[in-house]
Amino acid sequence: MIIAIAALIAVGAIVFILTVRAKDLPEAEPVSPFQHLDERKAAIYENLRDLQFEYRLGKLSDHDYQETKKDLQRELAGVMGEVDRLKLQLSPNGTAPPRVRQAVPEPQPIDPLSCPHCGTKFAQPLKFCGECGKPMKVQA
Ligand SMILES: [Zn+2]
Numbered sequence: 001m002i003i004a005i006a007a008l009i010a011v012g013a014i015v016f017i018l019t020v021r022a023k024d025l026p027e028a029e030p031v032s033p034f035q036h037l038d039e040r041k042a043a044i045y046e047n048l049r050d051l052q053f054e055y056r057l058g059k060l061s062d063h064d065y066q067e068t069k070k071d072l073q074r075e076l077a078g079v080m081g082e083v084d085r086l087k088l089q090l091s092p093n094g095t096a097p098p099r100v101r102q103a104v105p106e107p108q109p110i111d112p113l114s115c116p117h118c119g120t121k122f123a124q125p126l127k128f129c130g131e132c133g134k135p136m137k138v139q140a
Pocket residue numbers: 115116117118119120129130131132133134
């Protein structure tokens with residue numbers, strides 16, 4: 001009996017330690033504030049897909065389909081609005097970044113006549129910069 005109680009206490013202690021540890025551990029990845037919105041968006045899209053599927057199968061009347069679709073689209077618009085509002089809150093200058101992702105700017109072509117370190121331009125290609133003394137060609 002004593003052994004059983006001791007075992008119980010030991011198990012309890014282990015569970016306690018594990019629980020506390022799990023709580024103390026920082027989250028592995030910071031959760032994006034957009035994550036729950038993305039999840040909601042995904043769920044709505046899935047519902048729309050299901051709806052279309054059922055409509056095509058003839059399980060839904062035209063009216064039901066249109067109504068449900070309208071509801072889902074309204075919900076989606078709400079989520080999108082929330083995403084925009086959140087972006088507005090998070091952006092430092094207070095303007096919402098464009099929804100379309102900007103193209104990554106092309107890397108500048110390397111000018112053999114200007115120093116990659118200090119930017120000084122020369123009339124002829126040089127091995128070393130006459131201004132800062134560093135090699136003119138960026139090592140690949
Ligand atoms: Zn230089």
